[in-house]
Amino acid sequence: MQVTSSSRRWLVPALAAVGALAVLYLVTLVYAVGQTLLAGTLLVIAALALWAYTSKKTVALRYLFPGVAAAIVFVIFPMVYTIAIGFTNYSSRNLLEYERVQQILQEETFRAPGPAYKFSLHPDAHQFRIRLEDQEDDKRVFISSALALRQPASLTVDVLPEAEAKVVIGDALPLKEVIAQQKDIKALTLRFADGKQVRMTSLREFAPAQPLYKPGADGSLTNVDTGEVLKPNFKSGFFENAAGEHKEPGFRVGVGFDHYRRIFTDKRFQEPFARIFIWTVVFSALTVLFAASLGMLLAVLLNWEGLKGRAVYRLVLFLPYAVPGFISILIFKGLFNANLGEINLILNALFGIKPAWFADPFLAKTMILIVNTWLGFPYMMVVCMGLIKSIPSDLYEASAVAGAGPITNFVSITAPLIIKPLTPLLISSFAFNFNNFVLIALLTGGRPDFLDISVPAGTTDILVSYTFRMAFQDSGQQFGLASAISTVIFLLVAAITLVQMRFTRLAQDDNGKR
Amino acid sequence: MALVVDKSQRWRVLAAHLFLIVLCAVVVFPFLVVLSVSFRPGNFATGSLIPSEISFEHWRYAFGLPYQAANGQLVEPELPVLRWLWNSIKVATVSGLITLLLSTTAAYALARMKFRGRNQVLTGLMLMQMFPAVLALVAIFAIFDRIGAAFPAFGIDSHWALILAYSGGIAMHVWTIKGYYETIPYEMEEAAKVDGASPWQAFRWVLLPMALPILAVVFLLSFIGAVIEYPVASILLNTQDHLTLAVGTKLFVHEHNFRWGDFAATAILSGLPITAVFVLAQKWLISGLTAGGTKG
Numbered sequence: 001m002q003v004t005s006s007s008r009r010w011l012v013p014a015l016a017a018v019g020a021l022a023v024l025y026l027v028t029l030v031y032a033v034g035q036t037l038l039a040g041t042l043l044v045i046a047a048l049a050l051w052a053y054t055s056k057k058t059v060a061l062r063y064l065f066p067g068v069a070a071a072i073v074f075v076i077f078p079m080v081y082t083i084a085i086g087f088t089n090y091s092s093r094n095l096l097e098y099e100r101v102q103q104i105l106q107e108e109t110f111r112a113p114g115p116a117y118k119f120s121l122h123p124d125a126h127q128f129r130i131r132l133e134d135q136e137d138d139k140r141v142f143i144s145s146a147l148a149l150r151q152p153a154s155l156t157v158d159v160l161p162e163a164e165a166k167v168v169i170g171d172a173l174p175l176k177e178v179i180a181q182q183k184d185i186k187a188l189t190l191r192f193a194d195g196k197q198v199r200m201t202s203l204r205e206f207a208p209a210q211p212l213y214k215p216g217a218d219g220s221l222t223n224v225d226t227g228e229v230l231k232p233n234f235k236s237g238f239f240e241n242a243a244g245e246h247k248e249p250g251f252r253v254g255v256g257f258d259h260y261r262r263i264f265t266d267k268r269f270q271e272p273f274a275r276i277f278i279w280t281v282v283f284s285a286l287t288v289l290f291a292a293s294l295g296m297l298l299a300v301l302l303n304w305e306g307l308k309g310r311a312v313y314r315l316v317l318f319l320p321y322a323v324p325g326f327i328s329i330l331i332f333k334g335l336f337n338a339n340l341g342e343i344n345l346i347l348n349a350l351f352g353i354k355p356a357w358f359a360d361p362f363l364a365k366t367m368i369l370i371v372n373t374w375l376g377f378p379y380m381m382v383v384c385m386g387l388i389k390s391i392p393s394d395l396y397e398a399s400a401v402a403g404a405g406p407i408t409n410f411v412s413i414t415a416p417l418i419i420k421p422l423t424p425l426l427i428s429s430f431a432f433n434f435n436n437f438v439l440i441a442l443l444t445g446g447r448p449d450f451l452d453i454s455v456p457a458g459t460t461d462i463l464v465s466y467t468f469r470m471a472f473q474d475s476g477q478q479f480g481l482a483s484a485i486s487t488v489i490f491l492l493v494a495a496i497t498l499v500q501m502r503f504t505r506l507a508q509d510d511n512g513k514r
Numbered sequence: 515m516a517l518v519v520d521k522s523q524r525w526r527v528l529a530a531h532l533f534l535i536v537l538c539a540v541v542v543f544p545f546l547v548v549l550s551v552s553f554r555p556g557n558f559a560t561g562s563l564i565p566s567e568i569s570f571e572h573w574r575y576a577f578g579l580p581y582q583a584a585n586g587q588l589v590e591p592e593l594p595v596l597r598w599l600w601n602s603i604k605v606a607t608v609s610g611l612i613t614l615l616l617s618t619t620a621a622y623a624l625a626r627m628k629f630r631g632r633n634q635v636l637t638g639l640m641l642m643q644m645f646p647a648v649l650a651l652v653a654i655f656a657i658f659d660r661i662g663a664a665f666p667a668f669g670i671d672s673h674w675a676l677i678l679a680y681s682g683g684i685a686m687h688v689w690t691i692k693g694y695y696e697t698i699p700y701e702m703e704e705a706a707k708v709d710g711a712s713p714w715q716a717f718r719w720v721l722l723p724m725a726l727p728i729l730a731v732v733f734l735l736s737f738i739g740a741v742i743e744y745p746v747a748s749i750l751l752n753t754q755d756h757l758t759l760a761v762g763t764k765l766f767v768h769e770h771n772f773r774w775g776d777f778a779a780t781a782i783l784s785g786l787p788i789t790a791v792f793v794l795a796q797k798w799l800i801s802g803l804t805a806g807g808t809k810g
Binding site for chain 1: 523526527530531533534537538540541542544545547548551615616617619620621622623624627628629632635638639641642644645646647648649650651652653654655656657660661663664665678679681682683684685688713717738741742744745748749759760763764766767769772774777778781784785788789792793
């Protein structure tokens with residue numbers, strides 16, 4: 001023990017110093033990729049760690065730290081970041097930071113006068129070499145130094161005449177490979193010994209190239225070829241010419257409350273948002289209502305001692321809860337298929353009808369409610385069974401003496417006694433279904449779409465799936481707008497949560513009094 | 515309970531049985547159909563519930579074995595189902611272990627130590643658990659997209675990114691473990707401390723061994739949670755070989771490529787183990803959770 005404690009005296013500071021250096025390196029790297037906010041968060045956490053594990057007063061924090069740090073990085077940070085993105089124009093058109101866009105535009109080149117070279121790509125161990133051959137004089141052959149393609153940024157590489165390069169290169173790669181690497185080859189600049197530079201101008205050719213834009217002191221870019229001046233517009237997030245025409249790609253700028261204004265006042269967004277919001281509420285409320293009623297009914301039945309085989313029923317009825325959701329939802333997607341699904345086969349055989357479950361908005365919504373009730377009732381059943389067990393049985397004995405039937409029992413004893421402890425669970429189930437993205441995404445994907453609205457939005461979309469489509473699917477990756485809607489949902493869920501906590505407290509207070 | 519049996523009682527029992535049997539049929543029907551479809555040749559839902567002709571082509575497909583199609587051609591399965599299963603198990607195991615590592619010590623501090631801000635931390639964790647990751651999808655995507663520029667191993671389409679994203683969901687587990695710790699008498703550790711154990715030694719050698727059941731439950735819960743998670747996996751993974759089961763199986767029942775039979779075999783192959791774990795662990799899960807809940 002003595003030895004370890006004396007060796008610990010220097011071991012701990014040494015480890016702390018090494019750790020601190022490693023974290024500083026990490027933070028610098030994260031900052032370098034443009035994640036200023038994340039770098040700052042990491043720095044704060046690192047400082048916290050250093051304090052927690054070196055100070056003598058922080059025993060509790062040492063144990064708490066790993067969990068709290070993970071929660072900050074992976075839960076709170078994404079939440080804050082989502083809110084921040086909601087105030088920017090981040091989208092597929094405005095994907096990059098200003099500096100990066102500036103860099104990309106400055107890398108644009110145009111064909112300058114001078115001889116062109118045929119090129120071929122040759123493998124060299126795990127790297128590549130490029131061979132250039134003068135188009136007019138096929139004796140003038142140059143070979144580049146070995147280069148690893150897949151560089152994140154542009155790269156300048158020296159080329160030497162074949163005689164001086166003194167390397168034997170393998171066979172040229174077929175055009176298919178060249179096409180596959182096209183993006184990386186395009187980023188290359190090859191430099192001759194005399195300082196002349198060539199860049200890829202077509203799939204078979206390198207030619208002298210000159211930067212297209214000359215940067216000005218005020219951040220503007222002048223087109224060398226046409227003389228047009230482009231100025232960055234920090235309102236729209238684009239480089240624009242005097243006529244106000246955009247030059248792609250755009251960059252990210254803050255847009256303030258624009259997205260919120262669009263959601264709540266712009267007709268094109270307001271209308272689908274309102275409809276989707278209403279459906280989200282209806283969907284969650286009806287799901288909770290159906291699942292809870294069915295669950296409660298079953299719980300009452302399965303607690304009835306006169307009924308035999310209750311254990312078997314309980315096991316079978318619990319199945320929908322035990323099977324992973326992504327499987328059972330997809331099973332239903334198959335079963336409800338209008339032409340090939342089993343449900344329509346049966347309906348067709350019995351009644352001669354083939355409902356279009358996925359094409360008709362009303363039927364699609366009905367289907368979603370059926371499936372979600374099927375998925376949700378076992379949980380309610382188990383919960384209600386637990387609650388009913390806790391009701392003292394002398395209440396029922398008394399009512400039996402008074403000659404009450406099962407319906408009277410249910411209405412005047414069971415229901416009133418379990419509804420209060422059940423309420424917080426119903427609210428949290430409502431909040432869960434409010435964000436039940438998996439069900440909608442796997443079952444209908446939000447379709448069928450509204451036909452009378454220009455924004456892609458579906459009649460079965462709930463708010464989260466609408467947001468998801470906006471961010472990752474058909475309408476051009478509008479990350480900013482999607483984040484703004486996410487923030488609105490954040491606030492709604494927070495409100496629901498507050499209500500729930502109030503109810504939980506009420507229920508607890510009540511239990512305490514009893 | 516009721517000693518006097520009413521005349522109407524018999525009818526009621528009969529009606530209840532009838533209702534329950536119908537409901538059980540509705541619950542079991544989808545699973546029976548899937549079982550039947552998986553043994554039926556072809557990818558269409560024709561034929562009766564009991565297949566007239568048994569074929570193992572879909573099962574061969576699910577296991578990645580080539581099979582002979584109806585037109586005599588040898589078909590090589592193009593969707594790597596076993597690979598997805600392996601990916602799911604890998605991601606879920608690692609993130610389950612990380613979750614456990616992060617939440618056990620935090621729960622210890624919250625259960626056994628008194629410090630300023632303790633209640634705030636507990637409330638904070640409770641609130642965090644109410645915000646689903648679905649709402650932060652854009653941020654999660656943007657973060658890992660950028661991180662990938664510096665560290666490709668943690669970027670989009672990497673399993674490490676997914677594991678990290680899952681490891682943040684520890685809030686609920688901290689509460690569960692804390693509740694269980696509180697059911698273990700504090701005197702045990704106190705005795706160890708009297709014998710000269712440091713807080714860490716008391717935690718590591720006295721409390722932790724006794725908390726093993728709840729640790730198993732929490733690992734299982736986060737394992738199942740990671741296997742069935744869909745939204746985050748669907749935006750972070752995009753190469754076919756990297757997908758997890760939850761994302762991959764969706765490819766079978768696409769509107770324009772409806773491979774009902776292959777899906778059925780895949781669903782049974784992948785769903786059965788998870789369901790079995792769930793049903794077997796159910797008793798544990800419920801007792802573990804209620805033990806955690808009593809004082810939480």
